[in-house]
Amino acid sequence: MSAQPVNTGELAVVGARVRKVDGRELVTGQARFAADLRFPGLLYASARRAGVPAGKLVEVDPSPALRLPGVVAVLLARDIPGPNLIGILPPFDQPLLAAGEVRYEGESLALAVGVSREEARRGAAAVRARIEPWEPILTVEQALDPAARRIHPGGNVTYSKKLVKGDVAQGFAGAQVVVENTYQTSFQEHAYLEPEAVVAVPGGDGRITVYASCQSPFHLRGHIAANLGLPASRVRVVQAYTGGSFGGKDDVATEIGALAAIAAVRLGVPVMIAHEREESIIGSNLRHAARIRYRTGALRDGTLVAGEAEILLDGGAYASESPFVTMKAMIHAAGPYRVPNVRVESTTVYTNKTYCGAFRGFGVPQVTFASESQMDELAAALGLDPLELRRRNALRPGEGTATGQVFTQSVGIGRTIERVAEKAGPRPMGPKPAEGPPAGAQPATDGGRYLYGRGVACLLQGISNGAEGIDVVGASVQMAQDGSALVGVGLTDMGQGSRTVFAQVAAEALGVDITRITVRQVDTDAVHDSGPTVASRSTTVGGTAVLKAAREVAGSLRSMAGLMLKCPPEAVRLAEGFAMLEADPQARIPLAEVATAAYWSGFPLMHLAFSRAPDARFDHETHQGDIYIAYNFGTHLMDVRVDRWTGKVKVLRHLAAHDVGRVVNPLGLEGQVEGGSLIGFALAHLERIDTEGGHIRNANFADYAVPSILDRLPTETLVVEEPSPAGPFGAKGVGEPPVAGAAAAFANAVADATGLRFTRLPITRADIAAALAKEV
Amino acid sequence: MQLEFTCNGRPVRMQADGSMRALDLLRDLLGLTGTKEGCGRGECGACTILVDGSPVNACLLYAAKLQGRAVLTVEGLAKGEVLHPLQEAFLEEGAVQCGYCTPGLLLSSKALLDRVPHPTDPEIEQALSGNLCRCTGYAKILKAVQRAADRAGRGDGTSRRGREAGR
Ligand code: FES
Ligand code: FES
Numbered sequence: 041m042s043a044q045p046v047n048t049g050e051l052a053v054v055g056a057r058v059r060k061v062d063g064r065e066l067v068t069g070q071a072r073f074a075a076d077l078r079f080p081g082l083l084y085a086s087a088r089r090a091g092v093p094a095g096k097l098v099e100v101d102p103s104p105a106l107r108l109p110g111v112v113a114v115l116l117a118r119d120i121p122g123p124n125l126i127g128i129l130p131p132f133d134q135p136l137l138a139a140g141e142v143r144y145e146g147e148s149l150a151l152a153v154g155v156s157r158e159e160a161r162r163g164a165a166a167v168r169a170r171i172e173p174w175e176p177i178l179t180v181e182q183a184l185d186p187a188a189r190r191i192h193p194g195g196n197v198t199y200s201k202k203l204v205k206g207d208v209a210q211g212f213a214g215a216q217v218v219v220e221n222t223y224q225t226s227f228q229e230h231a232y233l234e235p236e237a238v239v240a241v242p243g244g245d246g247r248i249t250v251y252a253s254c255q256s257p258f259h260l261r262g263h264i265a266a267n268l269g270l271p272a273s274r275v276r277v278v279q280a281y282t283g284g285s286f287g288g289k290d291d292v293a294t295e296i297g298a299l300a301a302i303a304a305v306r307l308g309v310p311v312m313i314a315h316e317r318e319e320s321i322i323g324s325n326l327r328h329a330a331r332i333r334y335r336t337g338a339l340r341d342g343t344l345v346a347g348e349a350e351i352l353l354d355g356g357a358y359a360s361e362s363p364f365v366t367m368k369a370m371i372h373a374a375g376p377y378r379v380p381n382v383r384v385e386s387t388t389v390y391t392n393k394t395y396c397g398a399f400r401g402f403g404v405p406q407v408t409f410a411s412e413s414q415m416d417e418l419a420a421a422l423g424l425d426p427l428e429l430r431r432r433n434a435l436r437p438g439e440g441t442a443t444g445q446v447f448t449q450s451v452g453i454g455r456t457i458e459r460v461a462e463k464a465g466p467r468p469m470g471p472k473p474a475e476g477p478p479a480g481a482q483p484a485t486d487g488g489r490y491l492y493g494r495g496v497a498c499l500l501q502g503i504s505n506g507a508e509g510i511d512v513v514g515a516s517v518q519m520a521q522d523g524s525a526l527v528g529v530g531l532t533d534m535g536q537g538s539r540t541v542f543a544q545v546a547a548e549a550l551g552v553d554i555t556r557i558t559v560r561q562v563d564t565d566a567v568h569d570s571g572p573t574v575a576s577r578s579t580t581v582g583g584t585a586v587l588k589a590a591r592e593v594a595g596s597l598r599s600m601a602g603l604m605l606k607c608p609p610e611a612v613r614l615a616e617g618f619a620m621l622e623a624d625p626q627a628r629i630p631l632a633e634v635a636t637a638a639y640w641s642g643f644p645l646m647h648l649a650f651s652r653a654p655d656a657r658f659d660h661e662t663h664q665g666d667i668y669i670a671y672n673f674g675t676h677l678m679d680v681r682v683d684r685w686t687g688k689v690k691v692l693r694h695l696a697a698h699d700v701g702r703v704v705n706p707l708g709l710e711g712q713v714e715g716g717s718l719i720g721f722a723l724a725h726l727e728r729i730d731t732e733g734g735h736i737r738n739a740n741f742a743d744y745a746v747p748s749i750l751d752r753l754p755t756e757t758l759v760v761e762e763p764s765p766a767g768p769f770g771a772k773g774v775g776e777p778p779v780a781g782a783a784a785a786f787a788n789a790v791a792d793a794t795g796l797r798f799t800r801l802p803i804t805r806a807d808i809a810a811a812l813a814k815e816v
Numbered sequence: 817m818q819l820e821f822t823c824n825g826r827p828v829r830m831q832a833d834g835s836m837r838a839l840d841l842l843r844d845l846l847g848l849t850g851t852k853e854g855c856g857r858g859e860c861g862a863c864t865i866l867v868d869g870s871p872v873n874a875c876l877l878y879a880a881k882l883q884g885r886a887v888l889t890v891e892g893l894a895k896g897e898v899l900h901p902l903q904e905a906f907l908e909e910g911a912v913q914c915g916y917c918t919p920g921l922l923l924s925s926k927a928l929l930d931r932v933p934h935p936t937d938p939e940i941e942q943a944l945s946g947n948l949c950r951c952t953g954y955a956k957i958l959k960a961v962q963r964a965a966d967r968a969g970r971g972d973g974t975s976r977r978g979r980e981a982g983r
Contacts (some may be wrong), residue, residue, distance in 0.1 A: 063912050068891070071915060283916030
C-alpha cells in the first residue's frame with residue numbers, strides 16, 4: 041500500500057458523537073421490519089422440516105396437508121422452476137427444498153402455504169415425509185474417515201487450504217522454547233433478536249418484489265431470480281429494517297426469499313415466511329466449531345521464530361461461507377505478530393448437522409483464542425509478563441504479516457498494547473490483598489472463596505473482502521435544490537449504524553448538517569450493487585465510495601458558487617450549509633441557493649462513484665501476498681474474579697483498545713465494541729449449541745444462554761487512530777474485531793485466576809467448578 | 817368475543833377471538849406492529865407491553881385478558897412529535913442498534929421509572945433482565961435509563977448521582 045499521507049484535518053461531522061440517523065423510527069415503533077409488512081391478500085408459508093439428520097428421502101406426500109382447511113397449497117422440490125440451489129461460492133450445494141436426500145435435521149422438504157401463520161404451520165406439520173434414515177456423520181473424524189459415506193458427491197471435505205511462510209522446520213530447529221496445545225470451540229448461534237422474515241409481492245408488471253430481513257440484498261436477488269428461472273431484472277429486493285444479522289441473514293434469507301417468491305408467483309398473491317425462534321436456530325447457519333492444534337517456537341527473550349497450526353472446522357451440512365471462513369481463519373492464525381516462519385493448514389468438513397457460515401469474526405475468534413492461549417503459555421514458559429511478550433513481537437509498520445503483506449502505515453497494534461498497559465492499573469486482588477500471595481507468579485486470592493486473574497489478548501482482523509473476491513462499492517449522492525442530499529449505497533445497515541456513518545461522510549464532504557442527509561434503505565432497483573455487507577468493510581470501502589460521490593457533487597456546487605461569488609472554484613469552501621469564500625467566510629451563500637442555481641445552470645447534482653479495493657494478489661498454494669486493504673488491530677484486557685465454589689466468573693474490568701484508523705462516530709464505535717465484546721464473552725463463557733445424535737437440544741432462549749443485562753461487561757473502549765489510506769478520512773471498520781479480543785482475553789483471565797488452562801470454549805461455570813474441585 | 821379496553825389512551829371496542837395472543841391482536845388486528853416477536857415463549861421480552869402499568873409478555877397473554885384494561889405499546893409513548901424522555905435518552909446514549917429489542921426495553925424501563933423514579937443500577941438490571949438485546953452489550957441501555965431518570969429530576973435541583981454520593 042502506498043505511503044500517501046492521510047488527510048486528517050479539522051472535521052465537522054466525522055468524529056462527532058452523533059445519534060443514529062434512523063433512530064427515531066426505531067424508538068417510536070414506526071420502523072417496519074419484514075414481518076410487520078401487510079399486503080392485501082397476504083398468505084403465509086411454513087416449511088416442513090426433515091427432523092432427522094440424514095437419510096434417503098423416499099417420498100413427500102402433501103395430501104394430508106392439502107385436506108386441512110386454511111391450507112392453500114404445498115410446494116415440493118419439483119415445483120421449483122430453477123436449479124433448486126443456493127450457496128455462496130459456486131458450485132452451489134444447498135437445495136431450497138430437499139430432493140432425494142436429507143443432510144441435516146433442519147432441511148426443508150416442502151413449503152405449506154396457508155391463510156394464516158398458524159394454518160401454514162399446521163399444514164407444514166401435516167405433510168407426510170418418508171425418510172429412510174442413515175447413520176448420521178456427526179464428528180469431524182467420522183467425516184474424514186476414508187470409508188465414510190459421502191455427504192456430498194465431492195466427498196466430505198468442504199474446503200482445505202495451506203499457508204506457508206518461510207520454513208517452519210528450520211524455525212522450530214532454532215527455537216529455544218516450544219509450546220504446543222490443542223484448542224476447541226463450539227457452535228454458536230447468532231441469536232439476533234429478530235427471527236428471519238421475508239415477504240414476496242408479485243407485481244402486475246411481471247416483476248416480483250421481495251422485502252427481506254437480510255444482509256446482502258443483491259445476493260438474494262441473484263438466487264431468487266435463478267430459482268424462479270427469471271432474469272435478475274425481474275426481481276427487486278428491498279431490505280426491510282433488519283433486527284440484527286451478524287453474518288447470519290444471508291443463506292437463510294436467500295432460502296426463504298426464494299421460496300416465498302416461488303409461492304407468490306405461483307399463487308399470484310403476496311406470501312410471507314417468518315421463522316419462529318426454534319427454526320431460526322436449527323434452520324440457519326451457526327458459527328463453526330473448531331479444533332486447532334497449535335505449536336509455537338520462540339527464543340529465550342520471547343522472539344517468535346515459528347508458528348504452526350492445523351485448523352479443523354465442523355461446517356455442518358452445507359458449504360455456505362465455509363470456504364472463506366477456512367481461509368480467513370488460516371490467514372489470521374499467527375496473530376498480529378512478526379513471525380518469520382509460519383505454516384497453517386485449514387480444513388472444513390461436512391457433517392450431518394446445521395450448516396455453519398458467517399458469524400461476526402468469521403473464523404478469527406476461534407484462531408485468536410488458540411493463538412493467544414499459546415502466547416500466554418509461552419509467556420509462562422519464559423517467565424515473561426504476557427503483555428511484555430506481546431509487545432516484543434507486535435507487528436510494526438514495514439514488517440510482514442503471516443501472508444507477507446507489508447503495511448507501511450496504520451499498523452496500530454503496538455499502540456493498542458501501550459494504551460492498555462497505561463490504563464491497566466494494578467492486578468485485581470481480593471478484599472484482603474495483604475494476606476494473598478504476591479501478584480503475578482501464582483493466582484491471586486483473597487484466601488477464601490474467590491480467585492482473581494488478569495488476561496490479555498491481541499488480535500488483528502482483515503478489512504475488506506480480501507481473498508474472498510473483488511471488492512467494489514457503488515454509491516450515489518444526489519443533492520436536491522433545497523440543499524439536502526440523498527445517499528444510496530448497496531450495503532445494508534442491520535443495526536450496526538452504517539447509514540449513520542455514510543450520512544456523516546456525505547455531510548462532511550458537502551458541508552451540511554447531518555440532518556440534511558437521508559441514506560436510503562437498500563433497494564436493488566435504486567442503488568448500485570455493492571457486493572455483500574461483510575468483512576467489516578462498510579465504513580472503509582463503502583465510506584470511500586460515498587466520499588468520492590459527495591466530493592463530485594461538492595465540486596459542482598463549488599463551480600457554481602465560484603460563478604456566483606466571482607472567484608475560482610478552489611477558493612470556495614462548503615461548510616455550515618453555505619458556500620463561502622475560503623479567504624473571507626463572511627462572503628457566503630446558502631447552499632440551497634447554490635444548488636438551485638446549479639440545477640438551472642446544468643451543473644450535475646447527482647453522482648455515482650465507485651470505490652474498488654485493490655485486488656488481493658497472492659499465491660494460492662502458500663497464501664503469500666497482499667490480501668486485505670487494511671487490518672483492524674486490537675488489544676483486550678480482562679480482570680476477573682472466579683468463585684471457587686460455583687465457578688461463576690465476574691468480569692471486574694474490561695479494556696478494549698482498537699486501532700480504528702479514525703473514529704467516525706464515537707457513539708457507534710463504542711456500541712460496536714461493547715456489543716461485539718459481549719458476543720465474544722458469550723462464545724467464551726456462556727453459549728454452546730448442544731447437539732445429540734444430530735439434533736440441536738437447546739433451540740430456544742431458555743436453554744441457550746444468550747447474555748442478559750445481568751451479564752453485561754464493564755467495557756471501556758480505548759481508541760487508537762493510525763489512519764489508513766484505504767478508508768474515508770483514514771477510518772477502518774470495527775464491526776467484527778472485538779469478538780475475538782474479548783473471547784481470548786476471557787480465556788486467559790480465567791487461566792490466570794485458576795492456574796488451569798482450559799482449552800475448550802465455552803469455559804462454562806460448570807467446567808470451572810468441576811476443574812477446581814478436582815484440584816483440591 | 818366483545819373486547820373493550822383502552823390502547824395508548826384510546827378506547828378500543830372490537831370483536832375478537834379471546835384465545836388469540838394479545839401480541840397478534842395488537843399486530844394483526846390493530847396494526848400496532850411496534851410490538852415485536854422474538855421467541856413467542858416469554859424468553860426474550862421483545863413483545864413487552866404495559867397492562868395497567870405493568871410489563872407483560874404479549875406473546876403469552878390471551879387477548880381476553882385485555883378486557884377492561886389499559887394497554888400501552890411503544891406507539892403510545894411519544895406525545896405527537898415529542899418523544900418520551902426514555903426514547904430521547906435511548907437515542908442520545910446510543911442504546912439502539914438494530915432496534916428490535918427497543919420497544920420492549922422502553923416499556924420495561926417505563927414501568928420501572930413509573931414505580932421507582934430514581935432506580936439504582938441493580939434495580940434497573942432487575943427490571944430489564946427479561947429483555948434480551950443482542951446488539952448493544954447493554955451498557956448503553958443502562959445509561960439511557962439512568963439518564964431518563966436523571967432528567968425527570970426530583971424538583972429539588974440535585975442530580976441523582978449527587979444525591980447518591982451524599983447518601
Ligand atoms: S416474544 Fe414474547 S417474550 Fe419473546
Ligand atoms: S438493538 Fe438489536 S437487539 Fe437490541
